[in-house]
Amino acid sequence: MLNFNFYNPTRIVFGSDTIKQLDQLVPAQARVLILFGGESARKNGTLDEVRQALGNRDVREFGGIEPNPSYETLMRAVEEVRTEKVDFLLAVGGGSVIDGTKFVAAAIDYPNDPWEILQSFGQHIEKAMPFGSVLTLPATGSEMNKASVITRKATQEKLPFMSEKVFPEFSILDPTKTYTLPPRQVANGVVDAYVHIMEQYLTYPADGMVQDRFAEGLLQTLIEIGPRVLAEPHDYELRANLMWAATLALNGLIGAGVPQDWSTHMIGHELTAAFDIDHARTLAVVLPSNLQLRREAKQGKLLQYAERVWGITEGSDAEKIDAAIVRTRQFFESLDIPTRLSDYKVTAGDIDGIISQLQQHGMTALGERQDVNLTLSRQILEASL
Numbered sequence: 153m154l155n156f157n158f159y160n161p162t163r164i165v166f167g168s169d170t171i172k173q174l175d176q177l178v179p180a181q182a183r184v185l186i187l188f189g190g191e192s193a194r195k196n197g198t199l200d201e202v203r204q205a206l207g208n209r210d211v212r213e214f215g216g217i218e219p220n221p222s223y224e225t226l227m228r229a230v231e232e233v234r235t236e237k238v239d240f241l242l243a244v245g246g247g248s249v250i251d252g253t254k255f256v257a258a259a260i261d262y263p264n265d266p267w268e269i270l271q272s273f274g275q276h277i278e279k280a281m282p283f284g285s286v287l288t289l290p291a292t293g294s295e296m297n298k299a300s301v302i303t304r305k306a307t308q309e310k311l312p313f314m315s316e317k318v319f320p321e322f323s324i325l326d327p328t329k330t331y332t333l334p335p336r337q338v339a340n341g342v343v344d345a346y347v348h349i350m351e352q353y354l355t356y357p358a359d360g361m362v363q364d365r366f367a368e369g370l371l372q373t374l375i376e377i378g379p380r381v382l383a384e385p386h387d388y389e390l391r392a393n394l395m396w397a398a399t400l401a402l403n404g405l406i407g408a409g410v411p412q413d414w415s416t417h418m419i420g421h422e423l424t425a426a427f428d429i430d431h432a433r434t435l436a437v438v439l440p441s442n443l444q445l446r447r448e449a450k451q452g453k454l455l456q457y458a459e460r461v462w463g464i465t466e467g468s469d470a471e472k473i474d475a476a477i478v479r480t481r482q483f484f485e486s487l488d489i490p491t492r493l494s495d496y497k498v499t500a501g502d503i504d505g506i507i508s509q510l511q512q513h514g515m516t517a518l519g520e521r522q523d524v525n526l527t528l529s530r531q532i533l534e535a536s537l
């Protein structure tokens with residue numbers, strides 16, 4: 153096992169009817185800004201419930217944070233926080249709203265141009281405003297991690313940053329708040345969480361026995377409940393298990409002490425930035441061909457994945473690996489998520505542009521062994537057509 157330093161200060165309040173606990177979680181004298189996305193939180197009553205729970209606190213709202221939250225919109229929120237002297241932020245929404253809130257929290261007192269937060273991947277953040285979240289979409293793990301991904305529309309860039317200063321103080325996870333999700337977003341959530349686990353699990357064996365068993369348990373849970381959670385949208389237990397699995401997939405626990413990959417994500421971010429494809433769908437496209445092309449370097453873990461997650465015990469090593477990759481692709485497709493670039497109208501002629509974006513963003517040595525260079529990224533994209 154590798155050495156590690158695991159830190160996660162986020163309080164999770166989980167269960168139905170928990171939004172009212174905001175009254176204890178948000179400081180009584182706080183001047184609060186609620187940040188939210190389009191209209192879903194208003195339409196399904198979550199926003200009303202939040203406002204009611206905040207009682208007589210001084211509360212303002214900032215709506216309109218887009219999926220793949222934009223720097224341009226978030227800088228308007230930064231202005232509002234400054235002029236209204238807000239001192240506590242509350243994100244109500246999915247990963248985009250929580251990521252956006254993290255950016256606002258870090259940008260308020262940032263001494264330089266806030267875009268530099270993304271250019272330096274967050275390493276110079278010294279402080280951030282306190283904030284909490286009410287999660288409405290299980291997928292990203294943003295509710296319990298220190299990561300955020302922001303898009304600059306003007307330049308079509310989508311970049312991540314990370315900082316221990318932007319862990320939410322608390323996140324409320326009420327599975328009933330996910331009942332109104334469209335099937336497409338539920339499927340996206342299952343696949344995003346699945347690929348988060350794969351990025352931390354499917355590397356090379358590092359004797360992280362606990363981490364491996366946790367990861368395999370989470371993957372099997374997603375395989376088991378994925379199709380059911382779509383078929384039975386009001387089943388509380390299924391939603392609760394999806395929500396907790398997605399949080400545990402990316403709160404640092406399963407990745408501590410083991411090598412991590414993340415190349416599927418970094419290539420996927422460029423596809424979202426250039427073609428506006430949903431985050432999870434980019435992952436469903438890139439992961440199978442990424443595994444296929446790196447099957448030798450990943451052989452040990454691919455065999456373990458085949459046997460322990462999919463129960464594939466027959467055939468040669470090569471046949472087991474083939475079968476595991478096929479089952480992975482079929483799983484994504486069973487959720488109605490196409491897994492080929494051509495399904496999203498991306499063609500061979502678009503690959504040069506994606507490669508030059510990767511280069512521009514310094515994404516030239518990705519993966520657990522930093523061997524995913526631009527040549528390999530190109531091969532992965534070509535194999536994904």
Ligand code: NZQ
Nearest residue numbers: 189190191192219220246247248288291292294299332333
């Ligand atoms: O905007 P509204 O109207 O709220 O609608 C949203 C949005 O259109 C809707 N939605 C959310 N909750 C709903 C609901 N609709 C009905 N009922 C509800 N309860 O869902 C749509 C998508 O929301 P979004 O927040 O964009 O989805 P998701 O949670 O998948 O977040 C995706 C973003 O997170 C980033 C992605 O890159 C992408 O920008 N990621 C963040 C990570 C992190 N912070 O650690 C890691 C991930 O790998 C990922 O990169």
Ligand code: ZN
Nearest residue numbers: 292344348431
């Ligand atoms: Zn993701």
